[in-house]
Amino acid sequence: MRVGVSMTALRGSRCGVFVFLAFALVASAAGPFAAATQDLPTANPLPADVEQGKQTFEQRCSTCHGLDGGGAMGPNIQGIPMRIGAPVVATTIKNGMSGGMPAFGGQLTDAQIQQVIAYLLTLTRKDSGAVTGDAAKGKQLYGVSGCASCHIIDGQGGDSGPELTKVGALRGPGYLKTTLLYPGSDLPQARVFLETGGLLDYMFVHIVTNQGKTYEGTRVVEDSFHIVIRDAQGNFHSFQKSDLREFQKEPGKSVMPSFKETLSGAQIDDLVAYLASLKGAQ
Amino acid sequence: MKTFRYAAALGAWMLASPMYFLAQNVPYDRILHSANEPQSWLTYSGSYNSQQYSALKQINRENISKLKVAWIYQPSKAVSNLEASPIVADGVMYITEPPSTVTALDVRTGLRLWTWSPTLPEHVVSIGLYATSRGVALLGDSVFIGTADSHLVALDAKNGAVRWDVHVADNAMGYAMTGPPLALKDKIIIGSAGSEAAVRGFLDAYDPKTGKRLWRFWTTPRPGEPGAETWGAGAYESAGATTWNNGSYDPDLNLVYWGTGNPAPDFNDDERPGDNLYTCSVVALDADTGTLKWYFQFSPHEDHDWDSDEPPVLFNASIDGKPRKLLGFANRNGFYYVLDRTNGKFIAGKAFVKETWAKGLDENGRPIPAPNQEPTLGAGTLVYPSITGGVDWTSPSYSPDTGLFYVSVHETGAYFIKGTGKIESGPPKGIVGGGGIRALAGEQSYGAIRALVATTGEKKWEFKMLAPAWVPVLSTAGGLVFSGTDEANFFALDASTGKPLWEFFMGHSARSNPISYEVDGKQYIFVTAGNTYLAFSLP
Numbered sequence: 001m002r003v004g005v006s007m008t009a010l011r012g013s014r015c016g017v018f019v020f021l022a023f024a025l026v027a028s029a030a031g032p033f034a035a036a037t038q039d040l041p042t043a044n045p046l047p048a049d050v051e052q053g054k055q056t057f058e059q060r061c062s063t064c065h066g067l068d069g070g071g072a073m074g075p076n077i078q079g080i081p082m083r084i085g086a087p088v089v090a091t092t093i094k095n096g097m098s099g100g101m102p103a104f105g106g107q108l109t110d111a112q113i114q115q116v117i118a119y120l121l122t123l124t125r126k127d128s129g130a131v132t133g134d135a136a137k138g139k140q141l142y143g144v145s146g147c148a149s150c151h152i153i154d155g156q157g158g159d160s161g162p163e164l165t166k167v168g169a170l171r172g173p174g175y176l177k178t179t180l181l182y183p184g185s186d187l188p189q190a191r192v193f194l195e196t197g198g199l200l201d202y203m204f205v206h207i208v209t210n211q212g213k214t215y216e217g218t219r220v221v222e223d224s225f226h227i228v229i230r231d232a233q234g235n236f237h238s239f240q241k242s243d244l245r246e247f248q249k250e251p252g253k254s255v256m257p258s259f260k261e262t263l264s265g266a267q268i269d270d271l272v273a274y275l276a277s278l279k280g281a282q
Numbered sequence: 283m284k285t286f287r288y289a290a291a292l293g294a295w296m297l298a299s300p301m302y303f304l305a306q307n308v309p310y311d312r313i314l315h316s317a318n319e320p321q322s323w324l325t326y327s328g329s330y331n332s333q334q335y336s337a338l339k340q341i342n343r344e345n346i347s348k349l350k351v352a353w354i355y356q357p358s359k360a361v362s363n364l365e366a367s368p369i370v371a372d373g374v375m376y377i378t379e380p381p382s383t384v385t386a387l388d389v390r391t392g393l394r395l396w397t398w399s400p401t402l403p404e405h406v407v408s409i410g411l412y413a414t415s416r417g418v419a420l421l422g423d424s425v426f427i428g429t430a431d432s433h434l435v436a437l438d439a440k441n442g443a444v445r446w447d448v449h450v451a452d453n454a455m456g457y458a459m460t461g462p463p464l465a466l467k468d469k470i471i472i473g474s475a476g477s478e479a480a481v482r483g484f485l486d487a488y489d490p491k492t493g494k495r496l497w498r499f500w501t502t503p504r505p506g507e508p509g510a511e512t513w514g515a516g517a518y519e520s521a522g523a524t525t526w527n528n529g530s531y532d533p534d535l536n537l538v539y540w541g542t543g544n545p546a547p548d549f550n551d552d553e554r555p556g557d558n559l560y561t562c563s564v565v566a567l568d569a570d571t572g573t574l575k576w577y578f579q580f581s582p583h584e585d586h587d588w589d590s591d592e593p594p595v596l597f598n599a600s601i602d603g604k605p606r607k608l609l610g611f612a613n614r615n616g617f618y619y620v621l622d623r624t625n626g627k628f629i630a631g632k633a634f635v636k637e638t639w640a641k642g643l644d645e646n647g648r649p650i651p652a653p654n655q656e657p658t659l660g661a662g663t664l665v666y667p668s669i670t671g672g673v674d675w676t677s678p679s680y681s682p683d684t685g686l687f688y689v690s691v692h693e694t695g696a697y698f699i700k701g702t703g704k705i706e707s708g709p710p711k712g713i714v715g716g717g718g719i720r721a722l723a724g725e726q727s728y729g730a731i732r733a734l735v736a737t738t739g740e741k742k743w744e745f746k747m748l749a750p751a752w753v754p755v756l757s758t759a760g761g762l763v764f765s766g767t768d769e770a771n772f773f774a775l776d777a778s779t780g781k782p783l784w785e786f787f788m789g790h791s792a793r794s795n796p797i798s799y800e801v802d803g804k805q806y807i808f809v810t811a812g813n814t815y816l817a818f819s820l821p
Contacts, residue, residue, distance in 0.1 A: 058718055063715050066696075068720045102412050102413070223770065224747040
């Protein structure tokens with residue numbers, strides 16, 4: 001096969017996608033593109049459609065995007081219908097796009113494309129556990145525990161962590177609970193995200209410049225010669241790697257605090273119930 | 283011949299640009315002796331030996347830090363995957379714009395002289411590939427292009443007027459041309475893509491004057507022909523082994539060297555027992571007749587999609603004190619090979635990236651398979667390198683000054699999963715992959731420019747990059763190696779040490795062969811990125 005599709009440049013227009021209190025949430029709820037809530041795909045596709053979409057995806061898409069949508073010769077497209085909207089994804093499948101995506105308009109029907117999108121939506125959902133807590137109590141806890149200083153729900157809150165407006169549609173209670181207790185345990189993998197060109201993996205970085213100044217924060221963007229991080233105060237710092245004495249990445253470390261010691265088990269369950277109820281506009 | 287194809291000669295340049303172009307005429311002798319005119323770039327890789335090397339040295343280690351953008355050309359409509367290596371001669375540059383447009387530019391300014399586009403079908407079939415073009419060939423006063431719908435077209439180099447147009451293969455069956463033609467003395471050589479559509483590969487030669495087909499070499503043998511026993515019954519007909527990139531030529535031996543692609547289906551080998559000749563090979567053909575002189579198969583019975591379509595690099599060097607005619611090939615399967623190009627005999631081989639599928643190479647260069655590295659059902663098998671290979675189609679470079687072979691490598695693995703892989707008759711409905719992969723993510727993958735001792739494959743130095751890149755390499759007599767990162771940096775390294783000397787962020791990753799040319803006493807470095815063609819020079 002002749003291919004050459006890039007994993008996409010790391011540089012993008014993304015700003016402010018950083019994690020402080022970061023839920024490992026993913027890719028999907030995060031970032032400026034999460035605003036496209038009006039473009040949610042058809043709710044509740046039939047299992048048969050998802051299965052058909054899986055077959056179409058595996059036959060037509062997976063050679064470039066990987067069987068799990070995580071990218072191969074083409075970019076990672078996990079969760080992309082939730083971030084940029086199903087209509088945009090459908091148009092892209094039909095018309096192709098810059099970077100090497102072929103146009104499938106003459107090869108797939110609209111129904112087949114919707115089935116593929118329905119299947120794509122299942123790829124990033126981490127669905128485990130059951131809700132046992134009280135969502136109303138959880139909402140109160142969310143308000144008093146500092147979550148909103150770093151996370152946005154329905155347009156309100158800080159922007160340094162992933163947006164949570166639709167987190168319940170993407171993450172099951174089991175995942176949410178684990179992340180509240182052990183924030184760095186399941187961070188998204190460092191894959192480039194197509195529409196931002198950014199790395200939404202919340203990589204913790206420790207830097208010491210040749211002048212001896214120390215910086216810590218989360219990677220915003222990196223190329224082979226440069227890195228930009230965002231510190232705990234939300235400030236961007238841009239470095240040329242050749243100017244650094246120390247440059248360490250610390251995968252698995254999160255700047256989000258664990259709530260294991262500060263909330264009771266019942267409170268954690270309540271908070272999980274609230275987060276699991278956030279499904280975005282339907 | 284299609285009569286509705288048209289040429290659109292643009293007149294604006296005549297007003298905007300002084301008439302200083304020489305008559306366009308590049309006979310075979312000029313290509314043959316391209317070393318005598320380093321100011322030109324006359325083939326895809328600069329010369330018949332595909333070394334991706336420029337003898338120009340105005341831009342060098344001492345002044346590279348001053349390199350600046352001289353001009354930028356952008357196509358009139360947004361395109362992507364600008365993979366075309368330009369041809370430069372006598373003040374004119376010939377490029378292609380995807381899918382199959384040919385454009386002539388003024389090399390001093392980037393101003394457009396003329397452009398030509400074919401009328402393509404509403405739905406061009408492009409299965410397992412995207413409809414791009416890696417460029418044209420120039421011979422005499424004609425420019426040649428292979429189109430996305432598998433036509434070979436000859437244009438007047440002065441104005442883009444169509445001289446002839448031949449239908450080479452059936453696009454509806456999945457044949458599509460993305461590779462540039464190679465112009466010989468009296469032949470235009472061109473191959474086709476389409477292995478994922480399960481077409482049968484071939485390499486063709488055409489008369490430059492008339493478009494008449496002079497020979498065809500099928501890359502898989504029919505029953506009764508040598509090598510037919512390496513296939514299951516009938517499997518040769520939908521076999522892959524396509525020839526979708528450029529090749530090389532040794533005028534003294536009169537041999538054309540060309541790489542071939544993967545067998546179909548990629549990951550499911552149930553219907554194709556045996557070595558599957560001549561997939562994943564380099565073939566050496568008599569240029570006059572298309573007869574197979576020798577072949578070397580890098581990956582017998584391949585099932586990881588590791589095509590061998592990188593242009594073979596021809597160079598001469600001493601082995602054990604004796605001068606030898608050699609062929610170097612950094613294969614997608616992760617091994618670097620040195621062959622005797624007179625007879626295809628294996629001389630040396632060494633893994634140039636992490637690989638887990640072979641324990642090594644035997645005395646004939648055949649891989650010694652490692653156990654349990656085949657694609658499997660369910661979760662699959664983790665294999666290094668990934669489907670993207672140690673390197674894919676992006677050209678390496680050989681510098682006769684350093685004796686080093688420079689290649690942009692992918693250090694990564696993937697889970698290979700076997701699926702159903704039945705090939706159906708009739709036009710293909712999609713990729714005939716027979717499975718798929720899950721790639722390793724993020725920090726588990728990285729790229730590098732590696733300098734290998736060309737005669738042994740021993741690593742001399744490396745320049746690490748964040749992500750595996752898809753950028754070809756150029757080396758120059760200025761002691762420089764040019765290439766790019768996947769993140770959009772275009773850079774120059776010291777050819778002897780790998781030390782980075784210059785870097786420019788282009789906003790999009792480069793995707794074409796970086797090349798070099800000279801005009802009015804000024805050397806240029808040229809590459810594509812995103813939707814732009816960029817020329818760099820010293821102030």
